[in-house]
Amino acid sequence: MIKEIEEKREVTIVFAGDSGDGIQLTGTQFTNTNALFGNDIATFPNFPAEIRAPQGTVAGVSGFQLKFGSVEVATPGDVCDVLVAMNAAAFKVNLPRLKKNGTVIVNIDGFNARNLKLAGYEVSPLEDSTLADYRSIQIDITKMTRAALEDSGMGKKEIDRSRNMFVLGFLYYMYNRNLKGTEEFIKQKFAGKDDLIDANIKVLHAGYNYADTSEIFTSRYNVKAAQLDKGEYRNIMGNQATAMGLIAAAQKSGLDLFYGTYPITPASDILHELAKHKNFGVRTFQAEDEIAAIASVIGASFGGKLGVTASSGPGIALKGEAMGLGVMLELPMLIINVQRGGPSTGLPTKTEQADLLQAIYGRNGEAPMPVIAAASPSDCFSMVYEACRISIEHMTPVMFLTDGYIANGSEPWKFPNSNDLLEIKPKFAVENNQNYLPYKRDEMLVREWAIPGMAGKEHRIGGLEKEIDTGNVSYDPENHEKMVKIRQAKVDKIAEDIPLQNINNGDKEGEVLVLSWGSTYGVIKNAVKECKEEGLSVGHVHLRYINPLPKNLGELIKGFKKVIVPEMNNGQLVKIIRDKFLVDAKAINKIKGIPFSTAEIVSAIKGEEELV
Amino acid sequence: MSEVQDVEKVKLSPKDFATDQDVRWCPGCGDYSILKQVQSIMPDLGKDKEDIVFISGIGCSSRFPYYMNTYGMHSIHGRATAIASGLKISRPELSVWVITGDGDSLSIGGNHLIHLLRRNFDLNVLLFNNEIYGLTKGQYSPTSPEGKVTKSTPIGSIDHPFNPLKLCLGADATFIARTMDRDPKHQREILLRGNQHVGTSMIEIYQNCNVFNDGAFEVFTDKGTKAEETLYLEHGKPLIFGANRDKGIKLDGFTPVIVSLEEVSEDDLWVHDETDRTKAQLLTNFFDNPSLEGHLPRPFGVFYVEDRYRYEEALEAQVEYAIEKSGKGDLDALLRGKNVWKVD
Numbered sequence: 001m002i003k004e005i006e007e008k009r010e011v012t013i014v015f016a017g018d019s020g021d022g023i024q025l026t027g028t029q030f031t032n033t034n035a036l037f038g039n040d041i042a043t044f045p046n047f048p049a050e051i052r053a054p055q056g057t058v059a060g061v062s063g064f065q066l067k068f069g070s071v072e073v074a075t076p077g078d079v080c081d082v083l084v085a086m087n088a089a090a091f092k093v094n095l096p097r098l099k100k101n102g103t104v105i106v107n108i109d110g111f112n113a114r115n116l117k118l119a120g121y122e123v124s125p126l127e128d129s130t131l132a133d134y135r136s137i138q139i140d141i142t143k144m145t146r147a148a149l150e151d152s153g154m155g156k157k158e159i160d161r162s163r164n165m166f167v168l169g170f171l172y173y174m175y176n177r178n179l180k181g182t183e184e185f186i187k188q189k190f191a192g193k194d195d196l197i198d199a200n201i202k203v204l205h206a207g208y209n210y211a212d213t214s215e216i217f218t219s220r221y222n223v224k225a226a227q228l229d230k231g232e233y234r235n236i237m238g239n240q241a242t243a244m245g246l247i248a249a250a251q252k253s254g255l256d257l258f259y260g261t262y263p264i265t266p267a268s269d270i271l272h273e274l275a276k277h278k279n280f281g282v283r284t285f286q287a288e289d290e291i292a293a294i295a296s297v298i299g300a301s302f303g304g305k306l307g308v309t310a311s312s313g314p315g316i317a318l319k320g321e322a323m324g325l326g327v328m329l330e331l332p333m334l335i336i337n338v339q340r341g342g343p344s345t346g347l348p349t350k351t352e353q354a355d356l357l358q359a360i361y362g363r364n365g366e367a368p369m370p371v372i373a374a375a376s377p378s379d380c381f382s383m384v385y386e387a388c389r390i391s392i393e394h395m396t397p398v399m400f401l402t403d404g405y406i407a408n409g410s411e412p413w414k415f416p417n418s419n420d421l422l423e424i425k426p427k428f429a430v431e432n433n434q435n436y437l438p439y440k441r442d443e444m445l446v447r448e449w450a451i452p453g454m455a456g457k458e459h460r461i462g463g464l465e466k467e468i469d470t471g472n473v474s475y476d477p478e479n480h481e482k483m484v485k486i487r488q489a490k491v492d493k494i495a496e497d498i499p500l501q502n503i504n505n506g507d508k509e510g511e512v513l514v515l516s517w518g519s520t521y522g523v524i525k526n527a528v529k530e531c532k533e534e535g536l537s538v539g540h541v542h543l544r545y546i547n548p549l550p551k552n553l554g555e556l557i558k559g560f561k562k563v564i565v566p567e568m569n570n571g572q573l574v575k576i577i578r579d580k581f582l583v584d585a586k587a588i589n590k591i592k593g594i595p596f597s598t599a600e601i602v603s604a605i606k607g608e609e610e611l612v
Numbered sequence: 613m614s615e616v617q618d619v620e621k622v623k624l625s626p627k628d629f630a631t632d633q634d635v636r637w638c639p640g641c642g643d644y645s646i647l648k649q650v651q652s653i654m655p656d657l658g659k660d661k662e663d664i665v666f667i668s669g670i671g672c673s674s675r676f677p678y679y680m681n682t683y684g685m686h687s688i689h690g691r692a693t694a695i696a697s698g699l700k701i702s703r704p705e706l707s708v709w710v711i712t713g714d715g716d717s718l719s720i721g722g723n724h725l726i727h728l729l730r731r732n733f734d735l736n737v738l739l740f741n742n743e744i745y746g747l748t749k750g751q752y753s754p755t756s757p758e759g760k761v762t763k764s765t766p767i768g769s770i771d772h773p774f775n776p777l778k779l780c781l782g783a784d785a786t787f788i789a790r791t792m793d794r795d796p797k798h799q800r801e802i803l804l805r806g807n808q809h810v811g812t813s814m815i816e817i818y819q820n821c822n823v824f825n826d827g828a829f830e831v832f833t834d835k836g837t838k839a840e841e842t843l844y845l846e847h848g849k850p851l852i853f854g855a856n857r858d859k860g861i862k863l864d865g866f867t868p869v870i871v872s873l874e875e876v877s878e879d880d881l882w883v884h885d886e887t888d889r890t891k892a893q894l895l896t897n898f899f900d901n902p903s904l905e906g907h908l909p910r911p912f913g914v915f916y917v918e919d920r921y922r923y924e925e926a927l928e929a930q931v932e933y934a935i936e937k938s939g940k941g942d943l944d945a946l947l948r949g950k951n952v953w954k955v956d
């Protein structure tokens with residue numbers, strides 16, 4: 001039977017199951033297939049903190065949310081159109097996010113008595129009125145998969161592992177997508193294991209064919225390719241983009257990249273990515289702890305390399321003293337904080353923006369450091385590159401902020417050509433200058449970088465206060481005050497070397513200015529668009545350079561009657577804005593480990609949200 | 613390059629390694645002697661000044677780099693070892709010297725020290741052990757003996773002290789040695805040996821803090837007791853000590869015993885073998901309180917030497933391997949990735 005094709009502008013799907021169900025892989029495959037097809041796309045993986053949380057429990061649910069569309073997609077979506085639940089717990093956790101009349105696809109086998117009990121259901125939600133408002137598709141995926149592989153000679157456990165391919169095949173049929181990309185992926189993943197390749201492809205087709213022949217659908221759906229800017233695209237995750245930005249900055253500056261770090265969620269993927277690229281001259285060093293990680297970076301920077309370390313909040317706290325040393329030494333080095341829920345160990349796998357004040361102020365003494373933040377997964381590339389440029393050209397440690405949401409999220413990226421990237425020029429000491437003074441500065445207050453091996457420029461630096469120009473130890477009170485001011489002025493001057501702030505979305509002046517930073521960009525953009533469509537007067541400024549702030553920010557703020565600052569914290573940027581500009585900026589806060597929804601921002605713009 | 617460089621390089625003298633900064637240790641501090649010996653061996657390293665780096669942490673001894681006319685960094689407490697690790701990975705060709713004390717490397721920096729040793733970077737660690745916190749004016753340190761009365765332990769320390777070289781051997785150090793401030797000749801010898809060793813050279817130097825812990829090592833340095841209390845190790849030579857060189861160490865199974873050479877022949881003594889790890893372990897146990905009856909003498913010299921791969925070399929090899937295998941990194945290919953689509 002030939003089915004009709006129904007066009008959709010955008011669709012949000014949540015895949016959910018046990019962490020052992022291959023949910024992340026299913027989500028990534030579905031993402032890649034749609035990205036290659038040409039949809040705009042945004043993803044948000046959501047996994048449990050425990051690596052092997054007890055099977056079937058609510059704590060062990062792993063989720064992957066993606067939104068794909070023929071129109072611009074700025075966030076992975078507030079609510080979903082389709083929920084795929086592999087068991088009762090996954091169903092329970094995610095059902096609240098399913099739209100009324102949305103579609104839920106459940107694996108019946110995951111709703112047996114044991115599953116129901118673990119999820120805390122007394123009566124199966126498949127049998128009471130829970131599903132009344134939804135369209136439910138109930139399939140015994142386990143049984144189907146086993147049937148497909150009946151003759152494979154594989155054990156039950158092994159067979160069950162390919163259940164996710166059934167789901168994938170089913171959705172590919174539903175959304176009229178080609179199986180080729182995933183087939184290629186399977187062949188690569190299981191290279192050399194022909195039986196596994198055959199089995200997975202077979203199950204993928206079984207899911208596809210089942211959707212076709214079962215007459216579950218009277219029509220299929222199609223989401224046309226998006227009208228993105230002309231050019232070549234690839235899909236990219238935030239941490240991956242950060243790693244690539246570092247490699248690019250190293251190449252363009254002619255410095256080798258040294259990456260010293262200690263494993264921590266959600267920053268470790270940067271290490272994993274960089275460790276793969278030693279052929280770019282990248283040296284990765286997994287240090288014994290967070291302090292050693294940044295200390296090794298200081299050693300590498302002293303030796304003339306691009307030293308970079310990354311961590312998340314708790315690790316950044318440990319690095320505080322060494323960052324202060326970096327400020328005193330005035331050497332280029334980058335500290336990356338992939339933020340997560342805090343304080344202390346907090347919510348390791350959840351997202352938050354609560355380390356902004358730590359980034360700007362969190363060191364002993366007056367220790368100013370530039371702070372730069374990425375707005376989206378692909379923006380991690382551009383902004384970490386900028387962070388490196390500023391660090392190298394201004395001889396200063398720089399803090400680069402992302403968070404779990406954009407670090408693990410993905411989106412299409414119109415990748416640049418390496419020729420189009422800004423040049424980065426290290427300030428090495430001039431060779432024939434025989435009177436090298438380590439703390440002599442140029443007009444931007446930047447000192448020259450003499451590294452071991454440069455004859456005649458031997459010098460000693462350290463954490464004790466330095467005498468102006470010579471860098472010798474000095475306890476002179478006048479000198480100390482001057483040096484404190486110089487270090488501050490040096491960071492402030494970076495404002496002359498960054499772009500002016502533009503209004504990112506909406507009106508250039510008017511009633512409400514939404515002022516934001518970090519990973520909230522996409523959702524605020526959506527919300528502002530919605531409000532504009534309703535005729536409200538609203539503009540959006542999104543900061544990527546937070547210290548120093550763009551020179552014209554004060555002017556932009558003056559163009560609006562009211563300023564609101566939505567943040568996934570208890571109000572941090574808002575403090576800085578109030579401090580710098582003496583405006584009555586209002587904080588809009590969400591501190592739940594999950595991003596804002598468009599609706600929440602819209603109601604904040606309309607003044608409906610309770611203001612702090 | 614200036615033309616002057618064509619002229620053959622004149623051999624530098626120890627003075628060339630002194631800076632114009634006033635040396636600020638207390639008069640009589642053991643650090644002076646160590647500074648002098650270190651400066652004296654510098655011309656013999658076979659390295660240009662600009663290729664030598666001194667890195668220190670925090671403490672009295674950590675002022676050291678300011679007095680060396682080489683590249684140097686006076687860093688933060690306990691982290692010199694970790695900073696040196698990053699430097700050595702980045703610049704394997706440099707001669708790197710870590711200057712640290714018992715508080716710096718065994719207390720706040722203990723973790724980095726053991727990891728440095730297991731990784732075996734080719735650098736030298738000079739641990740100035742004065743068994744006290746000098747810079748903070750006299751609290752007990754992790755090497756202070758039990759019962760030590762200090763400002764922070766008015767009734768005596770109840771901390772059991774570290775045996776530093778035993779700890780280092782336990783962390784798989786590939787070179788461990790002990791020397792002291794009051795024996796410049798021996799110090800010089802050991803510093804040169806340490807420099808020669810390819811791998812991490814761990815040198816403990818007994819250093820007298822004449823202000824807060826005067827005489828901590830007196831029994832090993834005082835003319836009257838030195839010969840009885842110290843045992844100078846020499847590779848291939850039997851363990852003999854005593855004012856009249858009339859005592860030796862013999863192994864009874866795994867137990868070292870002091871014997872009189874009047875009763876036991878030299879041929880039956882324990883012969884020092886720097887490459888013998890088991891015996892090195894026994895030697896690090898020669899750590900008795902000198903006031904105890906029947907205690908063993910304290911060894912000085914090179915305890916142990918092992919040739920093991922260096923972290924930085926292995927990492928360089930991996931970089932080369934990666935280039936050989938995948939070709940030199942192509943930035944544009946990396947940015948493109950494998951799955952590209954075009955929008956026209």
Ligand code: SF4
Nearest residue numbers: 638641672746821822
């Ligand atoms: S306090 Fe002790 S160790 Fe420190 S400089 Fe004075 S004598 Fe030397």
